[in-house]
Amino acid sequence: MGRIFIDLLRLNRQFAAGVVLLSLVTLFALLSFVSPYPPNDSYVVPPDLPPSWSNLMGTTSRGQDLFWLLTFAIRNTLLFGITVAVISRILALVIGLVAGYSGGLVDRALMSINDTFIVIPLFPILVLFYFVMKDHMSWGLLALMMACLGWAYDARLIRSVALSLRTREFTETGIFSGMSMRRILVEEHLPYVLPIVFSTTMNNINWSIGFEVTLSVLGFTDINTPTVGVLIYWANQHTALVAGIWWWIFFPVLLVILTFIGLFLLAVSMNEHIDPRSRLGRSEG
Amino acid sequence: MNAPVLEVSGLRAYYRTSAFGIRREVRAVDDVDLRIEAGEIYGLAGESSCGKTTLIKTIANAIQPPLEVLAGSVVFNFRDRRIDMHGASREELRDIRWKRLSYIMQGSMNVLNPVRRVRHAFVDFAFRHIGRSKAEFLDLVRAHLRRLHLEPDVLDAYPHQLSGGMRQRVTIALATVCRPEFIIADEPTTALDVVVQKGVLAMIHAVQRELGSSVIFVTHDMAVHANLTDRLGIMYGGRLVEEGRTADVFRRPRHPYTAHLIASLPRLGDAAPKEGLTGAPPNLADPPAGCRFHPRCPLASDICRREAPPMTELAAGHRAACFHSDRVSPP
Amino acid sequence: MSAPLLEVDGVTRVYSSGGLLTRRRVVAVEGVDLRLDEGKPEIVTVIGESGSGKTTLARMILNMVSPSAGAIRFRGTDLSAVRGTAARLAFMRQVQPIFQNPFEAFNPMKRVDRYLFATARHMAGLAAPADIEAAADRALRDVGLSLTEVRRRYPHELSGGQLQRVAIARALVSRPALLVADEPVSMIDASLRASIVNLLRGLCVRTGVSIIYITHDLATAYSVSDRIMIMRLGKVVESGPVRTVLDDPQHEYSRLLKSSVLSPEVPSNGAFFHA
Numbered sequence: 108m109g110r111i112f113i114d115l116l117r118l119n120r121q122f123a124a125g126v127v128l129l130s131l132v133t134l135f136a137l138l139s140f141v142s143p144y145p146p147n148d149s150y151v152v153p154p155d156l157p158p159s160w161s162n163l164m165g166t167t168s169r170g171q172d173l174f175w176l177l178t179f180a181i182r183n184t185l186l187f188g189i190t191v192a193v194i195s196r197i198l199a200l201v202i203g204l205v206a207g208y209s210g211g212l213v214d215r216a217l218m219s220i221n222d223t224f225i226v227i228p229l230f231p232i233l234v235l236f237y238f239v240m241k242d243h244m245s246w247g248l249l250a251l252m253m254a255c256l257g258w259a260y261d262a263r264l265i266r267s268v269a270l271s272l273r274t275r276e277f278t279e280t281g282i283f284s285g286m287s288m289r290r291i292l293v294e295e296h297l298p299y300v301l302p303i304v305f306s307t308t309m310n311n312i313n314w315s316i317g318f319e320v321t322l323s324v325l326g327f328t329d330i331n332t333p334t335v336g337v338l339i340y341w342a343n344q345h346t347a348l349v350a351g352i353w354w355w356i357f358f359p360v361l362l363v364i365l366t367f368i369g370l371f372l373l374a375v376s377m378n379e380h381i382d383p384r385s386r387l388g389r390s391e392g
Numbered sequence: 393m394n395a396p397v398l399e400v401s402g403l404r405a406y407y408r409t410s411a412f413g414i415r416r417e418v419r420a421v422d423d424v425d426l427r428i429e430a431g432e433i434y435g436l437a438g439e440s441s442c443g444k445t446t447l448i449k450t451i452a453n454a455i456q457p458p459l460e461v462l463a464g465s466v467v468f469n470f471r472d473r474r475i476d477m478h479g480a481s482r483e484e485l486r487d488i489r490w491k492r493l494s495y496i497m498q499g500s501m502n503v504l505n506p507v508r509r510v511r512h513a514f515v516d517f518a519f520r521h522i523g524r525s526k527a528e529f530l531d532l533v534r535a536h537l538r539r540l541h542l543e544p545d546v547l548d549a550y551p552h553q554l555s556g557g558m559r560q561r562v563t564i565a566l567a568t569v570c571r572p573e574f575i576i577a578d579e580p581t582t583a584l585d586v587v588v589q590k591g592v593l594a595m596i597h598a599v600q601r602e603l604g605s606s607v608i609f610v611t612h613d614m615a616v617h618a619n620l621t622d623r624l625g626i627m628y629g630g631r632l633v634e635e636g637r638t639a640d641v642f643r644r645p646r647h648p649y650t651a652h653l654i655a656s657l658p659r660l661g662d663a664a665p666k667e668g669l670t671g672a673p674p675n676l677a678d679p680p681a682g683c684r685f686h687p688r689c690p691l692a693s694d695i696c697r698r699e700a701p702p703m704t705e706l707a708a709g710h711r712a713a714c715f716h717s718d719r720v721s722p723p
Numbered sequence: 724m725s726a727p728l729l730e731v732d733g734v735t736r737v738y739s740s741g742g743l744l745t746r747r748r749v750v751a752v753e754g755v756d757l758r759l760d761e762g763k764p765e766i767v768t769v770i771g772e773s774g775s776g777k778t779t780l781a782r783m784i785l786n787m788v789s790p791s792a793g794a795i796r797f798r799g800t801d802l803s804a805v806r807g808t809a810a811r812l813a814f815m816r817q818v819q820p821i822f823q824n825p826f827e828a829f830n831p832m833k834r835v836d837r838y839l840f841a842t843a844r845h846m847a848g849l850a851a852p853a854d855i856e857a858a859a860d861r862a863l864r865d866v867g868l869s870l871t872e873v874r875r876r877y878p879h880e881l882s883g884g885q886l887q888r889v890a891i892a893r894a895l896v897s898r899p900a901l902l903v904a905d906e907p908v909s910m911i912d913a914s915l916r917a918s919i920v921n922l923l924r925g926l927c928v929r930t931g932v933s934i935i936y937i938t939h940d941l942a943t944a945y946s947v948s949d950r951i952m953i954m955r956l957g958k959v960v961e962s963g964p965v966r967t968v969l970d971d972p973q974h975e976y977s978r979l980l981k982s983s984v985l986s987p988e989v990p991s992n993g994a995f996f997h998a
Contacts (some may be wrong), residue, residue, distance in 0.1 A: 276827040280788070283815050284838045284893065285845020286806075298832045439912035440883065460859060465875040469989040510846030520831045556773075584937060585772035615985035639989045656928030660969065665946060676981035 125372030146179040146333045148333035158354055165354040168345040172357060176333060181362055183334040184316055186340020187250055191315040194254035200211050203262040204292045218266070224259035228346050233255070233318065237327040242281055244329050249322075254317050265360065266302050272296045283377065302377065309374035313367055316337045320363060330378070335359045395469040396427040397574055397606045398451070400549045403464035405450045416677045420446035423631040424464070425703065428606050428623075431572075432572070435621030435638065437653075443630040444610050448578055451608070453485060455476045459706045468493065470573050472593055491521045494572040496564050496596070498579040502564050504551040510562055511547040514569065536569050539602065540595055553611040557588030558654065568599050573598070575607045582611060593620055614657055618642055623709075626650050627672045629684030632703065636710030644722050646712035648689050651720050685716070687709050727796070727924050728900060728933060729784065731757040734793035736779050737955075752776040752783070753957040754793070761798070764931040766924065766943040768965065770955035770980070777937045780954070781905045781941065786811075787818050792875070797901075816846045819894035821904040825886035825911070829878045835886070836874050839863070846897035862892040865930070866922055884915035891922065895932070902926075905937045920947045941984050945969050953977050 112283060116123050144151050150170030206217040236252055236344035237244060267283070281291045316335075322328050325335025329361040330337050342348075342355040394480060407418040420443045420624040430432045438444045448480040449455060451466050455478075470492045475484060476682070481586060497503065504513050514533050522529050534544040542565060550557055560580060567575060577596065600607050610622055616622050617638060625635040626647065634647040645651040651692075656666045671688040674680055682699050686692040693716070701713045736752040753776075759767065763862045771777040782788040783795060785800045797818060805814045822828045829835050839859040849855045860870040866888040873881075873889055881889070887907060894902055904923065908916040924947050927934055938944055944951055945965060952962040953976065961974040972978045 114750070116776040132907065141977040256766070276822045276824060279820065279822070280828050280838055280893070282832075283820055285812055285840055294832050295833065438912060445836075510968045586941075587772065587979060587983045590985070593985075613985075614913065615987040618987050619985050642987075642989045653914050654987065657916045658917070658920075658940075659986055659988070660942045660945050660981065660984050661964070663946050665921050665924070666917035668916065668921070669914040672884060672915075673912070691726055 120371045122376035125369045125376060128365055128369030129373065132181060132362065132369060133185070134236070135178055135184035135362070137178075139175070139182045142175040142178055144175050146176060147331065159191045162350065164358045165244045165352070165368055167355050168347065168352060169339070169341070170348070174355060176338065177335075177358055178358065179360060180333045180335045180338045181366070183246070183332060184319060184336070184363070187246060187319055187334065189310040190247075190250040191257060193310045194251065195257040195311060196304055197306060198254065198258035199261040199265055199307075200297075200300070202258065203265025204269050204296060206262070207266040207294070208273055208288060208292055210270075210273070214266075218263070221259045221262050221266075224256065224262075227256065229256055229318070230321075233322060234327055238320070246329060246332055248392070249319075249328060250315075253318060257311055257315060261304070261311070261391045264307065265304060268300050268303060269296055272299055293340075306374050306377040308368045308376070313370050313374075316366065317361065335363050394430060395474075396453075397430050397469055398426075398428040398608070399465075399467045400424055400426045400447075400468070401442075401465050403447070403450060403463045403465075405446055407453070407458045408460055409444075409458045418585055418676045419630050419679060420459075420610050420676055421450060421520055424632050426625055426635065427633060428574075428608060431604045432607055432608055432622045433607045433619040433620060435624045436608060437607060437612065437614060437617055438627035439612050439622060443629040443676065444627045445578070448610055448629070450607070451477065452576055453480075468574065469560070484565065487505075490517055490572065491570045492565075492572055493574050493576070494567040494570070494577060496567045496577040496580045498582055502675060503566065504559060506551050510549055510551065510554075512558060512565055515546070518569045524601075533565075533569055537565055539567050540568075540599060555583055555588075557592060560584065560588075560592050560702055564592070564595055564599060568603060568605075570718075571603050571605075573605055575605050577607055577609045579611050581616065582610075582613070589616075596620070596637065601692065614653065619710055626653070630676050631684060631713065633685065633714070634712040636701070636707070636712075640707070640710050646710060646717040646720055647714045648691050648710075648716070648720055649685050651722075657669065663672060691719055725763065726761040726799075727758055728761045728798060729757070730761040730794075730796040731755055731780075731784065732794045732796070734783060734795060736776070736783060736788065737791045749959050751779040755780060755954075755957075756961055757952065759935075763934045764927050765924055765949040766927050766934045766936050766947055767950045767952065768936045768938060768948035769952045769954060770938060770941060770944055771938055773810045774956060775954040775958040777954050779939050781820075781903050781935065784901075785818060785903050786814060791948075796846050811846065816897045817899050818903065819891055819897070819899045820901060821887070821894055821907045823906040823910055825883050825890055826878055826888050830885065831878050834875055834877055835881070835889050836870070836876070839896060840888070842884055842893050842896040847885045849968070858896055858939075859892075860898045863889070865895055865926065866892045867918075868892065880917075883911045884919065887911060887919055888922070891919075891926075895930070898930070899932060902932055902934045903937070906939070906944065907936070909938065909940070923947060941969065941980060948981070950958075953980065962970065 116126065138218070152162065152166050152170055152172050154168050154170040156162055156166040162172050162174065166172055167176065169170035177271055200220065202217055206214045233252065240248065250380055278291060278295065281295055285294055287374065292314060323330070323334055324339045324343065328337070338359045339356060347355040402423055403421055409416060423695055424447060434693040436444050436447070446459065446568045450461060455461060461478055468477065469489070475488060475659065504510065518527050519526070522532065533547065534590045537544050537546065542561060545561060546554065554562065555642065580596070581592050584592060595618065595660045596607070610651055611617065621637065621638045624638040624641045626633050626649065628649050629641055634641060634645065641650060642654060646655060652669050656668050658666055670687055675682050681697065683696045683701050684697040693717055701709045701715050704712050706717055734752060735750070738749045738751055739746050741747045759768070761981045769777045769780065779788065783790050787807060789803060794823065796813065805811055829838065836859065839862065840855050843849050843855040843858040847856055847858055856870060863873060868885065868888055878886055884895040908919050912920060921938065922942050923934055926932055931975050936948055948965045950963065951968050953960050953974070955976050961968055961972060961977045968977065969981065972981055
C-alpha cells in the first residue's frame with residue numbers, strides 16, 4: 108500500500124497536488140488545538156482590523172482574531188464532512204452490496220427505496236428539517252440527516268459492481284466452499300468495491316461541505332458553532348463587504364476553495380489509479 | 393531463386409515496464425529467425441506465454457509501449473517492393489495494408505462494425521485500394537464471395553444476423569478481397585465450434601490456393617497444424633525451438649518439447665491414456681538460464697543448464713534448438 | 724438395480740426475455756434424462772457445441788438453476804426441496820463443481836489456500852486448525868500437489884494446470900459423491916491437459932467419485948469417459964457407452980461431429996480439405 112502511495116505521489120501530479128493542498132488545510136485545522144482564543148469568545152481583540160503581522164488574517168466585527176477563528180471553523184467543517192462521508196459510505200456499501208448479491212425481490216425493493224432517495228430534492232428537505240428542528244438543531248443531527256440523504260447515488264454504483272462480481276466464478280467457488288453471504292461480501296467483494304468507495308468519498312465530502320456552507324450562510328443551521336459557512340453568515344449579518352471588511356469573507360472562502368480543489372484532485376487521480384496498476388500487471392507476452 | 397516473402401532476423405522484443413511498484417522486463421521474443429516463402433502456409437505453434445502473439449504483433453508492426461523491439465528486423469519482400477517493417481514510414485505501411493499484407497484475427501467482432509451492414513466493412517477497408525468505381529468494386533466483391541462459396545446477399549446483413557462461423561468467413565473474405573500476398577491469421581478458429589471450424593479452415597485453405605498468398609497461421613491447436621500447414625515452427629519460452637516441414641516435424645520431432653507435445657495429444661479412437669508434461673511454461677520475466685526447456689526436459693544435462701542451444705539444421709529444411717536432438721524418440 | 728445417485732428426469736429449461744410487447748423464448752434444455760447409480764462410480768461425458776445446453780444442464784444438476792419442467796433428484800431428494808442453509812450445505816457437501824477457467828475460479832486478490840480451508844471448515848465440519856490443514860493437505864496430495872506448495876499463494880503465482888488441480892482438490896475436500904466438471908481443461912495448455920484428464924480418471928477409480936464431464940472435445944471424451952451423451956440445441960441426440968457411440972455413431976449429428984474432429988496427424992494422402 109505504501110509503495111502505491113509513494114509511486115502515485117511521484118508519478119501523478121494531480122495526486123501530489125491534492126495531497127499537498129489537503130495536508131495544508133488539515134495542518135491549519137489542527138492549529139485550532141493551540142489557539143490562544145476560545146472560539147466563541149468575542150471582543151478579545153480590537154474589531155475590524157485588516158490583516159497585519161499581529162493578526163494574520165485580520166479581525167472580525169465581533170472582535171475575534173480571524174486566523175484562529177478560522178482554524179476552528181475549518182476543523183468543524185472538515186469533521187462534519189468526514190462524519191457524513193463515513194456514515195453514508197457504510198449505508199451505501201451495505202445496501203449496494205446486499206442488493207447486488209441477492210438479486211430478485213430484495214434487490215428490487217432496495218433499489219426502489221434507493222431511487223426514491225435519489226429523486227428527493229435535498230435543499231427544500233434540509234430547510235424544512237431546520238424549521239422543524241429549530242432550536243434542537245445540532246451538527247450531529249444535521250450530519251446524520253445528510254448521511255441519510257447522501258448514500259443513494261453511490262449505492263447504485265456499488266450495486267453494479269456487486270452485480271458483476273456475483274456472476275464471476277470465484278463467487279460460486281466461495282458459495283460451494285460453504286462461505287456465508289456476509290463472508291463473501293466482506294472478504295471477496297469488498298476489495299473490488301473499495302477503490303470506488305474511496306473515490307466517491309472525496310466527492311461526498313465536497314458535496315456535504317458545499318451543502319453545509321450553503322445552509323449556514325443562509326442561517327439554516329446552528330449558528331453558534333463556528334464553521335466556515337457560519338463564519339460567512341456572521342460576516343453577512345455584519346454587512347462586512349459593505350463595511351469594507353473584505354478579509355472576513357475572503358479567507359473563509361479561500362480556505363474552502365482550497366479544500367474543494369484538494370479533494371477533487373484526489374478523487375480524479377484515484378480514478379486513474381484504479382486501473383493502471385492492473386493494466387501494467389497484465390501486460391505480458 | 394526468389395527472396396522469401398517474410399524474413400525475420402535476430403528479432404528481440406521485450407515488454408519493459410517500470411511504474412506503480414512493478415519493474416520488469418518480459419522477454420517475449422528472444423532471437424527469433426524465420427523465413428516464409430511465397431505461396432506456403434507456415435504454422436506457428438506454441439502454448440500460453442510462448443511469445444507467439446508478441447511475434448505476430450511485431451511482424452505486423454502493431455508495437456505499442458511497453459512493447460519494444462530491441463534488436464533484429466522484419467522484412468517483407470513483396471512482388472513490387474521490399475519493406476522493412478520497423479523502418480517504414482506511415483504512408484508506406486498504410487499502402488501495404490490489405491493490399492499486400494492482411495490479417496485474420498480471432499473474434500470477428502473486432503473487425504465488423506455492429507451497427508453497419510457488412511457491405512460497409514468492405515467499402516471502408518478495401519475500396520480505396522482497388523481504385524475502381526463503387527459499382528465495379530461491389531461486383532468484384534460479390535464475385536470474390538461467390539468464389540469462396542458465400543452468398544453475395546450476406547453483404548446486406550448486419551453482423552449480428554450472422555452466426556459466429558459465418559462472421560468469421562466474412563472476415564476472411566474481407567481480408568482477402570484485395571488479393572494480398574501475405575496473410576497473418578491469428579487464432580482465427582479458436583473460439584469456434586468444431587463443425588464450424590472445419591468450414592472456416594477449408595475456406596482459408598481454398599483462398600490460399602487461389603491467391604497463392606503466403607500465410608502465417610498462429611494457433612496452439614496442433615491438429616489444425618497437422619491438417620493445414622506446409623511448414624511448422626514451434627515456439628517455447630520466447631524462442632523458436634523447432635522448425636520444418638509439418639510432415640517431418642510430426643513424424644520425427646527433433647526437440648523434446650515437440651515430441652512431448654505431440655505425444656500428449658488425444659486422438660479419437662485411441663483409448664490409451666496420454667502422458668502430460670510436468671511443470672509449467674517458464675516465466676518470461678525471469679526465464680531459466682541456458683535452454684529454457686531444461687527444467688522440464690527428460691534429456692537435460694549440464695550444458696543445457698548453462699548454454700542456450702542454437703538452432704541447427706539437422707535434416708533438409710528441418711531445424712531444432714537442442715543439444716540432444718539425436719536422442720529424441722519418435723512418437 | 725442399485726439405488727440411484729442422480730436422476731435427471733425429463734428436465735427442461737426455458738429462458739424468456741423481452742418486455743411487455745415482445746417475449747422471446749429460448750429453450751436451453753429440453754427433455755433430458757440421465758441416471759447415475761450409487762456404488763458404480765463412472766465418468767459420464769456430455770458433449771455439445773455452443774448453444775447445446777450442456778452448461779445449463781450442469782448448472783441445474785449443481786442446483787444453481789432450477790428446471791422449468793421435469794425434476795432432478797439426488798439420492799432420492801428432489802433438488803427443489805433443498806431450501807435453507809443447512810439443506811443447501813448438505814447438498815453441496817456431496818455435489819461439487821469444477822469450472823472452466825481456473826484463473827476465474829479463484830479471486831485474484833485472495834490466496835488460494837483460503838478456499839481449501841473454508842471448504843474444510845464448512846463442508847467437512849472441521850474446527851481445529853490442525854484438522855483443517857490436514858484435510859486440505861490430503862485433498863491436495865490426491866491431485867499431485869501439497870499444502871507446502873500452495874500455502875499462501877495467489878492465483879497469479881500458479882500456472883493454469885496447477886490452479887485447476889487446486890480447484891479439483893478444493894472440490895474433493897468434503898469427499899463428494901459427484902463432481903460436475905464444466906470444460907475443466909479447455910483453458911489449459913494442450914500438453915498439460917492429459918495429466919488433468921488422467922487425474923480425473925484416477926480419482927474416479929481410486930476414491931469412487933462419479934464425474935459428469937462437460938466438454939466439446941471428442942478426443943479426450945473417448946479416452947476418459949465410460950458413457951457419453953451428445954447434445955444439440957438442448958436435446959440429447961445420442962447416448963450410450965462411449966466406445967460404442969464414438970466408434971459407430973448412429974445419429975446424423977454425431978456423425979457430423981465425429982467427421983469434423985481434426986486428428987493431430989498429418990494426412991498421409993496429402994489431401995487436406997476435401998471440402
